[in-house]
Amino acid sequence: MNAIAFHFNVPAPVPYLCRLLRKATHAGQRAWVLLPPALAHELDVALWTFAPEEFIAHARHATVEAEESGQVGSGQCLWQRSPVVLAAQLIPQASDWPLLINLLEPVPEGFERFGRLIEIVPQDEALKQAARLRWRHYSQLGLALKHHDAAA
Template identity: 50%
Template sequence: MTEIAFHFNVPDKLSYACRLLRKAYRSEAEVGVVAPVRLLGELDRALWSFEPLEFIPHASARLAGSAISKHTKVWLAADAADVPHHAVLVNLGEVVPEGFERFDRLIEIVSADPADRQAARQRWKHYGDRGYAIQKHEVGVT
């Protein structure tokens, strides 16, 4: 069964996602990131400029299976079905990613924005109603 973790009160979702992806990259984990296309574009740009000496190789999941596949384990996708592995899925979007259950682990990143938190509550309920154990991490709480 998929392990699900919510990371709440994230001050900046893109910056947090970059740090999370850097950690995953260093541990050689395979990670897919699912989000609306506009947000994926912002994340792509952020990953290019996140830390000058710590580039995180990443690519659009549409390129899975191409020559670039041997250079990255971080895939950006508008649809979880396009991610070419079943390891970790990071959700930056507001809806439950369709097909999340094929992944070993799902990480939900949630800002302090009231609308984002409300959407996260609906996702939490969705997972809980289906019997998934959920871990909660408060990030921005001091």
């Protein structure tokens, strides 16, 4: 794990994620995005429509689950070909990816397999409190932490 960055005070997570994922994919980085299912659906739609001249290729967690269970197609799994995966959890096979983006409350189990971790923290007080606990956890592990105020 090279770096952990907390992006605090994110006013609207979906547009923020669209811009962040555009930047990552333009830099050639693959990203695994951990987020609640309802937010994953909203982001899925936004990634198709946020800019008229762009599309960010991505796979949804439901698709990943279906392929993992053998319900979808054959050959290489969709998530292995996608530059961005939207999921509610990590799967063991998702390793050695450059970037993990987390919008879930607990510390992601297996986060250390990724080169970088970005914690997105909306303006909601309960989510801020959960982020403080994650900050403390990473800090106790001796990891380098960065703080970015998205509202600034």
